Amino acid sequence: MQYSIWMNSRERNKDDWKLDFTKLQKAGISNIFLSGKIEDLENALKYAADFNLQIHYWIFTMICNDDNIINQHPDWFTVNGLGESSLENPQYVEYYKWLCPTHPEVQEYLRERVKKLCKISELTGVHLDYIRHCDVILPIGLQPNYNLIQNKKEPQFDYCYCEHCRSSFQQKSGIDPIDLLNPSKDQDWLKFRYDNITNIVNMLVEIIHYYNKKATAAVFPAIMQKNVRQEWHKWNLDVVFPMLYHSFYDAGLDWIGNETRKGKQLLKSTELHSGLYIPSIGPDKLIQAIKFAVNDGADGVSLFDFNAMKDEHWKILNS
Numbered sequence: 001m002q003y004s005i006w007m008n009s010r011e012r013n014k015d016d017w018k019l020d021f022t023k024l025q026k027a028g029i030s031n032i033f034l035s036g037k038i039e040d041l042e043n044a045l046k047y048a049a050d051f052n053l054q055i056h057y058w059i060f061t062m063i064c065n066d067d068n069i070i071n072q073h074p075d076w077f078t079v080n081g082l083g084e085s086s087l088e089n090p091q092y093v094e095y096y097k098w099l100c101p102t103h104p105e106v107q108e109y110l111r112e113r114v115k116k117l118c119k120i121s122e123l124t125g126v127h128l129d130y131i132r133h134c135d136v137i138l139p140i141g142l143q144p145n146y147n148l149i150q151n152k153k154e155p156q157f158d159y160c161y162c163e164h165c166r167s168s169f170q171q172k173s174g175i176d177p178i179d180l181l182n183p184s185k186d187q188d189w190l191k192f193r194y195d196n197i198t199n200i201v202n203m204l205v206e207i208i209h210y211y212n213k214k215a216t217a218a219v220f221p222a223i224m225q226k227n228v229r230q231e232w233h234k235w236n237l238d239v240v241f242p243m244l245y246h247s248f249y250d251a252g253l254d255w256i257g258n259e260t261r262k263g264k265q266l267l268k269s270t271e272l273h274s275g276l277y278i279p280s281i282g283p284d285k286l287i288q289a290i291k292f293a294v295n296d297g298a299d300g301v302s303l304f305d306f307n308a309m310k311d312e313h314w315k316i317l318n319s
């Protein structure tokens, strides 16, 4: 049984790292998914070994807000069923600018990005987040935040109809997906998008494994696979971390157990560690949430995130 945590590396000096790493070690947490600048990652790596902590670099894989890429390669971004680019018209939140997994130059860019990270010898692994398409339908508990009621799939939120995807699908099927009468029901068109995400994951996993690093990913719960085009049970990962954020689905803690069990049933050799949403789990409920995951077969749990952990949460883990 392993404990992991998601953490942002920002604004920590040497003493801060040591203080926080002591906290993690005392709580029995062994894996950290660290996001942030490479310089901060390198600093963290200097001290992590002293605390027996494994650091995985946490990347927002298909999301891209890099100005150089935005300026030079606007054609790398996904396009919705209305023909709008996620670069110019991001849905839900401003940073939802998604790269198209089908574009060969995007694939090359991601390969190089991951290769560079894998050359950092002290790094344990690469953690792929946002490895999907934009949500066609948001989790039910989040829709009110955007004043939305999404009970069917609308073209505005349905990606990717970029030139590249359209011609590539047309070559395979003889149909331009923009001409489909009911694209949300077309199994071949759905499969095309699942497969393109699966291909990119397995391509990156091959590089990560070549460098003897661990390949992991944060994914949506099994019930949401369709809405974000993630068939993560087909990915060659070492560990999958479904974000079992019960409050996003208006569910109770027992739902964590149900979704853990469903996820385990889909997988063969890949481990499953259940992701827990700390802002919705009071310290008095933390052990219960962990038990729901473990009793239904989780190989570990991961906490989202470090900043959400209150003193009382740490106390519970230390006891």
Ligand SMILES: [Zn+2]
Binding pocket: 077, 078, 079, 100, 101, 102, 103, 160, 161, 162, 163, 164, 165, 166
């Ligand atoms: Zn595309």
